[in-house]
Amino acid sequence: MRIYIPGTWPMLRKLVKTGRFDPIGGTAFALTPRLREAYVSGDDEELEYAAMNEAARASLRLLAVEFGLGEDQVPARRVVVAADLEDVTLRPDLDDGAVRISGAVPMTAIAAVHVDTEEAEHAVREAASVVDKADLGDLDAEFLVGEAEDHELAWYSPEEIAFLVDLGEL
Incomplete structure (x- = not known):
């Protein structure tokens, strides 16, 4: 099953390490x-895009926590890791597309990483500060x-993640 995992820049940095x-x-x-x-219409691709957007919203919540802890130097970019896993449990107690996975996701299971571009940073920082109020x-x-x-989140292949992190650290 293709899953979309919310993350942040420090989580990407740890993935590389x-x-x-x-x-x-x-x-x-x-x-x-x-x-x-929950959707009246839409093919699988459109509905997977909706699931990815839910993960992007959850990434805003993670950023809000980091910024609240004084981690202001963290790039204000939403991060979503797309992976293919079989051991997934449905979470009907949360959002419509929420699932639970157990343990860490190995690099070999990662299909892509979706990250905001630099142009989005101001809007993302503002949104992270109010995402709970929006909810x-x-x-x-x-x-x-x-x-x-x-x-829109930019798409990166697994092979590009280390380069992306290095570029973002400049």
């Missing part, structure tokens, strides 16, 4: 039956989160 991606709490997103039911229905916060979500 260790060869495995450690998801926070084992949370990931996928095209689940419940996600499919609770604050319209101004929803607008700021929407501004960040208007930026």
